[in-house]
Amino acid sequence: MSKPVVATASLAGCFGCHMSLLDIDERILKLIELVEFNKSPIDDIKTFTKQCDIGLIEGGCCNSENVENLRLFRKHCKVLIAVGECAIMGGLPAMRNGIPVKECLEEAYLNCPTVDDNIIPNDDELPMILDRVYPCHEIVKIDYFLPGCPPRADLIWEALVALLTGKELNLPYEVVKFD
Amino acid sequence: MSTIQFTIDGKPCTGKSGQTIVEAAKDNGIYIPTLCHFEGLKPAGSCRICTVKVGGRFMAACTTPVTEGMVIENKTSELEDYRKAIIEMLFVEGNHMCPTCEKSGNCELQALGYRYMMFVPRFPYLFPKRELDASLPKIIIERNRCVQCLRCVRSMTTSDGKKIFGMVNRGGHIHINVDRELAKNMSDEQAQKAMDLCPVGSILKKEVGFVVPIGKRKYDAMPIGSEIEKA
Secondary structure (H helix, E strand, O other): OOOOEEEEEEOEOOOHHHHHHHOOOOHHHHHHHHOEEOOEOOOOEOOOOOOEEEEEEEOEEEEHHHHHHHHHHHHHEEEEEEEOHHHHHOOHHHHHOOOOHHHHHHHHHHHOOOOOOOOOOOOOOOOOEEEEEEOHHHOOOOOEEEOOOOOOHHHHHHHHHHHHHOOOOOOOHHHOOOO | OOEEEEEEOOEEEEEEOOOEHHHHHHHOOOOOOOOOOOOOOOOOOOOOOOEEEEOOEEEEOOOOEOOOOOEEEOOOHHHHHHHHHHHHHHHHHOOOOHHHOOOOOOOHHHHHHHHOOOOOOOOOOOOOOOOEEOOOOOEEEEHHHOOOOOHHHHHOEOOOOOEOEEEEOOHHHOEEEEOHHHHHOOOHHHHHHHHHHOOOOOEEEOOOOOOOOOOOOOOOOOOOOHHHHHO
């Protein structure tokens, strides 16, 4: 029987959740025995080459590319998991949600003391910034949520193992945190 | 004071007349979650986290006194789900960015989120626009995190009894404000007291923060309420 296939993505995130996944230490050897990776920054596979069983999403949606990528993951993954605070509620990037986009761009590219070009980037190649940052479950259906900033390595590991083996998830208090 | 007999979830308990359900439950080693309530302050009954069922009716356990023969439902799946829903509502109706918050690990709202295993709120995030006020000498008022518990309003007064904090507006527009003149004269001790009273990170003492390392904060290792259940 072929192994379950896992794909991962970092949308509007800092890659901290991916780092936390690597933080499972030597269990990473067990993980490679358990699953095969497809589209993911971990193996640098850029496009989906097959249907996947589990998709791990880090980060929320702050631009059009994030939305497209997230929809692509929903299409290719049986189970989609929002990993970390940004994927669940927008996180740090969502701190701009109370500020109009125009003001954000002006502050970053025109009024900031360290800029000297004074141009707001506007190229067809660049993804369009959204009016606010959206949690993943406001864009597509998300099946499971793993909170934390980042989610503790033990939480990611336990959740993956529970999902792969069908065993009940029994989490110690210390591993579910929002920071 | 006369002794009162009552039950919580079928467990026989004793209390003193005049005690609230929350206080009496605590004396019997039973935790009823609270958020707006603070020991020593007159109960406000505003957050409804402590909702229990008595005789088929919902009641705020922080304001209701125990009476002889009272049959109280506390840890039922119905009540626990309602409580979780209240926590979720509080999370979505403010801007609670735990990873950036100075109160993280010591925050009662967050601790309740942990206790009730809130992985994601069932309600949509509102991302309200709230103002932060860092212009006062001793404290920062971060309204994004306020849960309108009124603890600061009820407790923080000057030596001559004037209230330093107050609520402005009503309903969804309600927010805390300060008497600026009184707040300017707050001492370091008062600033610390205000920060400690605030269950969330809405009142912060200036020039300190992130003092206790992750892993050693109040709710890092043990759930809120476990100290009552252990006793």
